[in-house]
Structure formats: structure tokens, C-alpha cells
Amino acid sequence: MAVKFLYSFVAAAVSTTAVLVNAKASAPLRFAGVNIAGFDFGCGTDGTCVASGAVPPIHKLSGIDGLGQMQHFVNDGYNVFRLPVGWQYLTNDKMTGVLDKTQFAKYNTLVSDCLSTGAYCEIDIHNYARYNGQIIGQGGPSNKIFAQLWSNIASHWKNETKVIFGVMNEPHDIPNITAWAASVQVCVPCSQASNDTKNSSELECSYSHPVSMEAGAKTQMILLPGTDYASAKTFVSSGSAKALAKVKNPDGTFTNLIMDVHRYFDYDGSGTNAECVTNGIEDSWTPLATWLRANGRKALNSETGGGNVESCIKYISQAISYQASQSDVILGYIGWAAGSFATNYVLSQVPSYSGNSWNDTLLVSMAMSPKINKHIATVA
Numbered sequence: 001m002a003v004k005f006l007y008s009f010v011a012a013a014v015s016t017t018a019v020l021v022n023a024k025a026s027a028p029l030r031f032a033g034v035n036i037a038g039f040d041f042g043c044g045t046d047g048t049c050v051a052s053g054a055v056p057p058i059h060k061l062s063g064i065d066g067l068g069q070m071q072h073f074v075n076d077g078y079n080v081f082r083l084p085v086g087w088q089y090l091t092n093d094k095m096t097g098v099l100d101k102t103q104f105a106k107y108n109t110l111v112s113d114c115l116s117t118g119a120y121c122e123i124d125i126h127n128y129a130r131y132n133g134q135i136i137g138q139g140g141p142s143n144k145i146f147a148q149l150w151s152n153i154a155s156h157w158k159n160e161t162k163v164i165f166g167v168m169n170e171p172h173d174i175p176n177i178t179a180w181a182a183s184v185q186v187c188v189p190c191s192q193a194s195n196d197t198k199n200s201s202e203l204e205c206s207y208s209h210p211v212s213m214e215a216g217a218k219t220q221m222i223l224l225p226g227t228d229y230a231s232a233k234t235f236v237s238s239g240s241a242k243a244l245a246k247v248k249n250p251d252g253t254f255t256n257l258i259m260d261v262h263r264y265f266d267y268d269g270s271g272t273n274a275e276c277v278t279n280g281i282e283d284s285w286t287p288l289a290t291w292l293r294a295n296g297r298k299a300l301n302s303e304t305g306g307g308n309v310e311s312c313i314k315y316i317s318q319a320i321s322y323q324a325s326q327s328d329v330i331l332g333y334i335g336w337a338a339g340s341f342a343t344n345y346v347l348s349q350v351p352s353y354s355g356n357s358w359n360d361t362l363l364v365s366m367a368m369s370p371k372i373n374k375h376i377a378t379v380a
Contacts (some may be wrong), residue, residue, distance in 0.1 A: 023120045028380035031332030033080035038340030040084035040126035047130025049086035057339035065165035067113040072358040076115045077379040084126040097148025122164040129171035138182035147186035164221045170229040181243035186302030223260035233284040259299035274307025279318035292329035301333040305347045308362035317367045324375040
């Protein structure tokens with residue numbers, strides 16, 4: 001390892017300390033994890049997915065050893081994996097809430113592999129609040145179909161307390177954020193059916209088979225995503241915070257209803273560039289934590305990452321350290337991404353296997369691994 005690199009890493013650590021001078025004393029984050037991608041391959045940001053485009057991170061299906069990756073990450077101190085999947089994959093390219101038995105069984109293999117590691121496992125529908133270009137509850141699939149989809153998914157894991165339900169990946173360009181919150185509401189427990197309230201300011205359950213009624217009420221976490229690609233930076237300013245704050249359990253509480261946010265650190269926040277230019281503390285994490293604390297809520301950063309370069313080691317180390325200082329309201333982070341990605345993918349966190357061992361990417365080994373940053377409850 002070059003002396004220059006070592007100097008840069010030490011400098012990053014010193015800079016992180018300076019950033020935290022005015023923050024609270026750090027406490028362990030509850031979660032650190034990695035996205036195990038592949039079942040979402042073939043999906044575009046317009047929610048157009050082709051089931052045949054998936055590359056399942058399951059050895060017997062694709063040669064990709066997703067289980068081995070997860071077992072390795074657990075040994076590094078990770079304790080949660082996000083398992084993205086396209087809606088179309090689960091229904092075999094049909095716009096319905098009815099699961100295709102063959103397709104679902106393949107995805108369930110990955111979930112079972114994840115659960116076998118002892119980690120938490122997030123079910124993530126990777127459709128950007130859309131199905132083939134049409135927005136859920138706003139011209140696309142009805143809230144009733146969306147509720148049926150989640151009811152069928154959740155009923156399968158109703159007794160698995162370590163399964164987390166990620167309602168939807170990265171909604172964006174949502175015309176009516178209140179209507180989107182109503183679509184999210186159908187995926188949380190409700191005591192009785194009511195009329196469709198997609199345009200109501202007071203959100204109630206519209207259908208009789210919501211996620212957690214089937215899945216065990218408040219025993220499992222449900223992640224609530226806002227617009228602008230679930231941006232942590234604009235979560236408050238976009239109106240997502242205000243709208244999603246009205247999503248509730250039937251008893252009026254918010255137990256296990258967690259705000260779902262994403263943050264990348266490249267120049268445009270897109271997660272498509274190798275270099276990082278910010279830690280996001282001033283424009284994202286501080287205002288988010290302030291809102292969460294003022295409203296008695298919590299958030300999980302379910303997608304984050306950067307290239308395997310010095311700038312990302314520096315800024316992501318700072319971001320994780322700051323999140324740890326806000327661990328009363330920020331639960332942790334899940335890196336993007338491992339699974340079926342190639343090792344030369346710009347944001348690859350795919351460990352390589354050589355001889356008899358796995359080897360982490362540079363960013364994981366120097367910043368994101370709980371064994372390295374010591375900010376996660378599993379190793380702190």
C-alpha cells in the first residue's frame with residue numbers, strides 16, 4: 001500500500017474527528033449492510049422491468065455465490081442485507097398482485113439464504129414507484145393491486161421477525177406526494193377497510209389486506225420512501241417528510257415505521273460516478289436528523305456508497321461517523337452494491353474469492369466494514 005494512500009486515510013480520520021466536534025458522542029449504529037443485487041437487473045428507473053433480465057445471486061441459478069458473499073459480510077460484522085427484486089420478476093411480467101409461484105420460489109431462495117446467516121433481510125421492490133412507466137395510485141397500478149402484492153409477499157414471512165419490508169425503491173418525479181403517501185399507507189397495518197383515500201389529507205387504510213395485518217402487526221419494520229429517489233438531502237424540503245409522517249399504525253402509533261433514505265456522494269448525488277465530493281453532513285444528515293428527532297421518528301440509509309477511491313473512503317468515513325453520532329434517530333446504512341454485479345462496476349462492493357477466502361473491495365475494507373469503522377453494534 002502506497003505511503004501516499006496511508007497519509008490520505010489518516011488525514012481523512014483526522015478530518016472526521018474535526019467534523020464530529022460539535023456532534024453528539026457516538027453510539028453504535030444498529031445496522032450495517034450491503035445490497036445483494038441481481039433480481040432487480042433488467043429494471044429501469046421508469047419501472048420497466050423484464051423478468052428475463054434478472055441475474056439471481058444464487059449459485060445454482062447463475063453461478064453467483066450470493067450466500068457466500070453474505071456469510072463473508074456477516075463475518076465482517078454486517079447484520080442486514082437488502083435484496084432488491086423487480087415487481088415484474090415476482091409476477092412473471094404481469095401487472096398483478098398475484099405472485100408467480102416459480103419466480104417467487106427463486107427469490108425466496110435468496111431470502112432463505114440471507115436468513116440462514118442470522119442477518120436481517122430487507123425485501124425491496126425495485127420499481128421506482130412505477131410499473132412499466134406508470135405511477136402507482138396515480139394512473140398506474142391501483143393502490144388495491146399494490147396492497148395485494150404486499151399482502152402476498154408479507155404473508156409468506158409473517159413469522160420472520162428479521163424480515164424488513166422495503167415498500168418501494170426510489171420513488172421519483174411524483175406529481176402528488178400526498179397521494180403517494182396514501183399508496184404507502186396500504187402497506188402498513190390498518191384495522192379496517194375504507195374508501196380509497198389517495199387524495200385525502202388524513203391517510204387511512206384503503207384495503208383489507210395490508211402488509212402487516214398479514215405479517216404480524218408491529219413486529220417487523222416497514223421502510224417508507226419519499227420522492228426524489230428517496231433522497232436524504234431533500235427528504236424534508238420535497239414534502240416527503242410531512243406526507244409520510246401521516247402514515248401510521250391503526251392505533252395511531254408509528255412503531256417500526258421507518259423512513260427510508262438514500263445518499264450518494266458524487267458531484268450530482270446520482271451514484272453513477274467513482275469520485276466522492278462531499279460527506280453530506282451539512283446538507284443531508286444534519287437537517288434529516290433534526291427533523292427525525294423533532295418528530296420522534298427514525299430513518300435507515302438503505303442505499304449508499306461510492307467508488308473504490310481515496311475520496312470516497314474519506315467522505316464516507318465521515319458520513320458514517322456522523323450517523324453514529326445521531327444513532328438515536330439514524331439506524332444505520334446499507335452499501336450499494338454486491339451480489340451479481342461485476343467486480344469492475346463503478347460502485348462495486350462485490351468481494352472477490354481467491355484461494356479459500358473472500359477479499360473486500362477498497363471502500364469496504366477501509367471505510368464501510370464494521371470491523372474497520374467500529375460504529376456498528378455488532379463490533380463496537
